Amino acid sequence: MIILSKKNEDINLRETQVMQMNHDITIQDVFHRFLPQYCETHNFSPQQQLTALCISKCHTLEMGASLSECENCHKKYIHYNSCKNRHCPMCQGMEVDEWIDKQQENVLDVPYFHTVFTVPEELYSLIYSNQKLLYDALYHASHHTMAELSADPKHLGAKIGYICVLHTWGSRMNYHPHLHTIVLGGGLDAANKWKDKGKKFFFPVKVMSAVFKKYYLRELKQLWEEKKLEYHGTAAHLKNHYEFKVLLNSLYDKNWVVYTKEAFNGADSVIRYLGRYTHRIAISNRRIVSMTDETVTYLVKDYKNGGKYIEQTMKGTEFLRMFLMHVLPKGFVRIRHYGLLSCRNKKEKMTHCRKLLNSIQYISKLRGKTCAEKLMILYKKDICKCEACGGNLLSLSLRGHYMLT
8 A cells, every 4th residue: 555655646746747847837826836835834014915915816817807709709708807916927018018118208329327236235134124214225325326426527527317126136036135227328417418428337336336335324324313223033133222333333344336237239228128127026937947735946047157047946935935025015116217317307308318419219109009009019919809700809797796805
């Protein structure tokens, strides 16, 4: 009996492995399998709980649906609603395409630069305990750094524009808060004339690092003195006044890392790059390799080996814990525009810059279009026509009331 049982287990395991090879495992599958177990052993924040529910129920009847029927062949179609949660991997595609289309109107045909602002690892537990306050501080410090240095005639002497996007993860889904900044490669001087340095970035990296450190620690110290900070988990020891002072002093002594990547080649590459970074989540479905009853295997970048992808396996509940670490606070604005790209008078500023540079005006393809029209433009998919015969689809009412519970 034991031998037969062992054989059956081996057969089942092999069948499971074959299924994994032939089936694309999604993050939703991981939530379906491990969320009940995770709920028994872990606590959620309200936003984490909502995100977990949204991902679990996205594109299912529990999220709601619409029904349509072909007026010719009477074939019926059911369309499940998406959850539209910004952390859901199934809801980012059209969001990205719409955002990129909108940004095309504000892109100039000049060099752009990609700058990344990072903070020392010693701050991670404190930042996680005070996410909204200390994520905001990242934006404030990077904005003040860019504004101060770009206004200095020694570096540029002009007002520039830039977009900041927060990422909180590394390739392994570890907690690694940092800010990606896409910087317009020039700006307007005091006489409202265009000024740039060609394909050379304006600021020395060491100067940027020092100024960014100054502004971030200034805000951190102010929040501490005003007693607005909380201390949870591994940050609990920082409640002690002496311990916090020791941390501050060590951060002032440390060299902070800010780095700049190469300039983009033209406006098209900027737009594609923006789409990659603005709506990215901690891990995408395509990086999930396999799943068993206990574990999840996914691809991570091995930076010690030239950035090649390698497989990493962990318990399913640990995978969910790490994924949910990156759920942002409610209402947190993740994509922020500054300088010439800020909302105030942006249209007028961009029009003026375009005239000075003789840049092409990019026109939105999606502005004013219905959802059906957008799907046709973006994906050549006509949701108003029957796939079988090409007839018109008519909406039908679904009996019952379906919603997220």
